[in-house]
Amino acid sequence: MSPGIRRVALAGLLAALAAPLGAHAQSVVADLTSHLVAITTGFNGTSVVLFGATEGAGDVLVVVQGPARDMIVRHKSKVAAVWVNTRQVTFTAVPSFYAIASSKPLAEIAPSGLLQLQQIGLDNLHLTTDRPLPAADAAEFRTALVRNQERDGLYLPEAGQVTFLGNRLFRTTIGIPANVPTGIYLVQVFLLRNNAVVSGQTVPLVVSELGVDAEVHDFADRYAFAYGVAAVALAALAGWLASLPFRNA
Amino acid sequence: MDIYLPIAALSVDVFVLLGLGGAVGFLSGIFGVGGGFLLTPLLIFIGIPPAVAVASSANQLVGASVSGAIAHWRRGNVDFQMGFVLLIGGFLGSGFGVWLFAVLRRIGQVELVVSMLYVALLGVLGTLMLIESTRAILRQRRPGGTRRKLHTHMWIHGMPLKMRFRRSKLYISAIVPVGLGFLIGMLSAIMGVGGGFVMVPAMIYMLGMPTAVVPGTSLLQIIFVAANVTILQAAGNGTVDAVLTMILLAGGVIGAQLGTRFGAKLRGEQLRALLALLVLAVAVKLARDLGVRPEDLYSVVMEGGQ
Numbered sequence: 001m002s003p004g005i006r007r008v009a010l011a012g013l014l015a016a017l018a019a020p021l022g023a024h025a026q027s028v029v030a031d032l033t034s035h036l037v038a039i040t041t042g043f044n045g046t047s048v049v050l051f052g053a054t055e056g057a058g059d060v061l062v063v064v065q066g067p068a069r070d071m072i073v074r075h076k077s078k079v080a081a082v083w084v085n086t087r088q089v090t091f092t093a094v095p096s097f098y099a100i101a102s103s104k105p106l107a108e109i110a111p112s113g114l115l116q117l118q119q120i121g122l123d124n125l126h127l128t129t130d131r132p133l134p135a136a137d138a139a140e141f142r143t144a145l146v147r148n149q150e151r152d153g154l155y156l157p158e159a160g161q162v163t164f165l166g167n168r169l170f171r172t173t174i175g176i177p178a179n180v181p182t183g184i185y186l187v188q189v190f191l192l193r194n195n196a197v198v199s200g201q202t203v204p205l206v207v208s209e210l211g212v213d214a215e216v217h218d219f220a221d222r223y224a225f226a227y228g229v230a231a232v233a234l235a236a237l238a239g240w241l242a243s244l245p246f247r248n249a
Numbered sequence: 250m251d252i253y254l255p256i257a258a259l260s261v262d263v264f265v266l267l268g269l270g271g272a273v274g275f276l277s278g279i280f281g282v283g284g285g286f287l288l289t290p291l292l293i294f295i296g297i298p299p300a301v302a303v304a305s306s307a308n309q310l311v312g313a314s315v316s317g318a319i320a321h322w323r324r325g326n327v328d329f330q331m332g333f334v335l336l337i338g339g340f341l342g343s344g345f346g347v348w349l350f351a352v353l354r355r356i357g358q359v360e361l362v363v364s365m366l367y368v369a370l371l372g373v374l375g376t377l378m379l380i381e382s383t384r385a386i387l388r389q390r391r392p393g394g395t396r397r398k399l400h401t402h403m404w405i406h407g408m409p410l411k412m413r414f415r416r417s418k419l420y421i422s423a424i425v426p427v428g429l430g431f432l433i434g435m436l437s438a439i440m441g442v443g444g445g446f447v448m449v450p451a452m453i454y455m456l457g458m459p460t461a462v463v464p465g466t467s468l469l470q471i472i473f474v475a476a477n478v479t480i481l482q483a484a485g486n487g488t489v490d491a492v493l494t495m496i497l498l499a500g501g502v503i504g505a506q507l508g509t510r511f512g513a514k515l516r517g518e519q520l521r522a523l524l525a526l527l528v529l530a531v532a533v534k535l536a537r538d539l540g541v542r543p544e545d546l547y548s549v550v551m552e553g554g555q
Contacts, residue, residue, distance in 0.1 A: 043253045044260050070552040074357050077546070082365070082539045085357045085548075096551065144547030151545070178251075178260045181551065213255040216491060220256060220483065228483030231308050231491045232476040235498060239315030242502030 027055035027199040028191035030062075030170075035203075037176050038210040045178040048205060050187060051171040058193040059102065059109040060162045060170050063120055064205075066097025066154070067183030070130075073141045073148075089141040090130040096181040098122060098149070101160030101172040109192050118190075118197070122146050122155055153177040174205075182207050256490035257301045263496060265295060270309070270500030277313055277501070278320070278508020279515070280449070280464070280524045285310050285442035286371065286531060288497070289363075299360050301490050303350070303441030304482035308494040309501060310443045310475035314468045316502040320509045321465030328416035328462045332469040334423050335448075338430025339437075339474040346438025347481040353439075354486070357550070361539075363440055368536045370436070370447060375529035378450055382521035389518065417458045417466075425456060430470065438478045443471035446528060460517050 030052025037046055050062060071094045074085040100121060102109060116124045127142050149155035154177065162172040174187070185205040190197050209217055220227040251260040269291055277284035285306045292302035321327055353359045410423045429451055433444035448467045452458045458466070483489040512520060 039253060041253050042251060044251045072357065072550045072552060074548050074550070075546055076543055076548070078542075082361070083541075083543055083546075084361055088357055090552070141547070144545070145549055148545065148547060148549040178253075179258070181258075209255060213253055213492070217255040220487060220489070220491075224487060225480065225484040227491070228480035228489060231483060231489050231494060232311050232479050234491065235308055235312035235479075235494055236315045236472070236476070237312075238495065238498045239312035239317075239502055240319065242312075242316045242498075242506065243319040245506075 027058075028060065028189055028201055029053055030187075030189040030201055030203060032174075032187065032203055032205055035205055037180075037205065037207040039180075039182065039208065039213065040211045041213055043178060045180075046176050048174045048176060049171060050174060050189070050203070051169070052189060052201075053168045054170065054191050054199075055168070056193070057167070058191045058198065059104050060164075060172075061103075061106070061109065061120065061190040061192055062101040062160075062162060062172055062174075063188040063190070064097065064099045064101075064174050065095040065186050065188070066181055066207075067095075067185065068093040069096045069181065070094070071145060073145045075141070075144070089133065089137070091127050091142070091145060092130050094127055094145070095125070096183070097154050097185065098125070099156040099160065099174060101162045101174070103162040103164060103170065106159055109195070110197075111195050114195065114197070121159075122150075122157065152179060154179070154181075176207065180207055182209055252492070252496070254297075254301075254490050254493045256488065257297050257305075257493060259296065261295065261297070261493075266493070266496045267500040269295075270497035271504040272500075273497075274313055274501030274504025275508040275511075276504075276527070277445075278317055278505035278510075279512035280445070280508075280520065284313065284445075284501075285437075286367065286440070286446050286528075289441040290367070290531065290535065292493075293360075297490075297493070298488075299363065300350075300354060300486060300488045301493070303363070303439070304479065304486065304488035305490045305493045305497070306441035307437060307443075307475045307478040307482060308489050308491065309497045311472055311479060312494070312498040313501045313505050314443060314472040314475060317505050317509060318465060318468035318472060320506065321468060324465070326462050327465035327469055328414060328458070329466075329469070330412075331414050331417055331419075331426060331456075331458070331462075332466050334412065334426045335430035335433075335466075335470045336473050338427035338432075339434040339470055340477055342431035342434025342436075343438045343474050343477045344434075344481065345431075346435035347478060347485055349435070350439050350482075351486055364535050364539055366436070366440055368532050368539065371528045371532035372536070374446060374450060375525050375527075375532055378521055378525035379529065381454075382518050382525055385518040386522065414458075417456070417462055419457060421456065429455065430474075433470070434474050434477070437471075437474050438481070443468075443475055445471055446524070449524075 030050055033049040071091045073089050075087040076083045077086045115121050119125055150157050162170050164170045187203045187205055189201045191199040250263050252263040253260045273284040273288045289302050289306045293299050353362050412423045413420045433448055436444045445467050449463055452463045479489055
């Protein structure tokens with residue numbers, strides 16, 4: 001992660017801590033048990049708990065989106081007995097992670113028009129390509145993108161469960177798989193009443209490498225050449241050290 | 250126990266990596282090849298992105314080759330002069346290869362080109378070596394067979410810029426080893442291999458070097474070409490995962506030392522026949538994979554990441 005992104009991440013973190021202060025005017029307030037997912041050496045996925053309270057009755061819908069990235073989708077076809085990438089499409093600003101959770105099945109709490117308008121759910125995400133495409137092709141590559149992301153565990157096809165504790169308190173668990181991209185995630189919390197959104201709040205979540213791994217990555221980004229030289233020197237040293245015990249053999 | 254690899258950006262079981270490094274290192278020690286031609290496909294197989302696998306294998310080769318080269322150097326089995334001439338070509342070739350790799354990556358054909366190169370090279374080499382070593386073994390079984398010449402002089406050896414290589418007892422054109430070095434350097438950059446599997450047979454059959462100095466000299470050249478590739482890949486493509494490299498090395502260097510000892514007990518012809526079978530097995534596996542319909546015809550790559 002570059003230092004620039006890290007600064008942005010820090011700003012996001014501060015914004016998150018400040019957010020609950022202005023929340024009294026809303027009818028839904030939510031926060032995460034942790035605003036930072038630290039990817040350290042032993043990182044193998046984790047989960048973050050979102051908890052909150054609503055003012056009055058209603059249903060809660062949570063949307064988690066990872067940092068937007070450009071994604072290239074490639075299609076293979078058989079050329080002379082070999083499978084070759086023959087077509088490719090670049091989708092711009094695609095959420096790198098996507099998960100939703102709701103207190104009741106989506107169809108019961110929000111009409112499909114609303115979900116489309118708010119781009120909630122994998123089917124309703126607006127994914128744009130870097131060049132105009134025939135509608136059939138765009139749909140085909142879009143389906144492939146979503147399917148691949150689902151297979152990698154980065155898009156969760158099923159909505160998770162938001163559970164109410166009593167009438168007003170709610171909580172849900174956001175699973176973060178081991179292969180998540182780093183960056184700032186946005187957790188949007190909506191309060192729905194009578195098939196309409198009456199209130200909402202956005203909580204940022206920072207996924208960042210920490211510790212030795214972050215240092216290595218940071219160094220490799222900033223001083224790529226020196227990193228290469230260091231990698232060579234380390235490897236050579238290790239090779240030499242390993243030959244020492246066998247010297248007299 | 251899982252460990253997070255910072256450049257590859259994923260978690261892998263550390264013991265899988267250690268075992269992989271150890272097995273490949275053992276083979277590397279026996280045959281005097283870097284073992285990259287096995288390491289790169291295996292890393293891709295366990296889920297490391299191909300670009301990271303290629304670059305980190307090159308980095309791993311530096312360490313594995315240092316360890317192996319020292320073992321051979323102690324036995325006096327290194328032709329430094331030949332190594333230096335090979336390196337001139339090696340540096341030029343690896344520079345060109347890293348550039349080509351970046352182009353292939355941009356147009357999404359890295360995996361295809363890498364696989365096809367592996368199939369073509371390993372297939373041809375494995376077949377040739379198997380034929381040659383089988384013949385040699387059969388010849389040895391018949392007592393009173395004719396003694397071979399020191400080396401067969403070919404037309405390419407007569408090209409200009411002739412040089413005397415004392416340790417190898419050769420007087421041949423320097424263009425041949427420079428050209429060979431270039432080819433190996435290019436393969437090293439694109440395939441993440443040291444090129445020992447091309448270098449060793451080429452040294453024996455094309456240059457006509459005595460078999461005893463081949464592994465040591467090959468390893469010497471691999472050290473520097475792999476170092477060049479590592480630095481260029483790190484600076485140009487940002488794909489060298491040093492953490493991955495060090496884990497592979499931890500297993501690999503020990504495997505290599507044991508392999509060198511084990512290899513010294515085997516006869517040259519048997520060694521070459523074994524290597525030929527191994528090379529053919531990898532080629533067949535890769536060729537089959539190219540023709541098998543992928544589970545999903547579509548694949549996704551995140552830009553900016555690997």
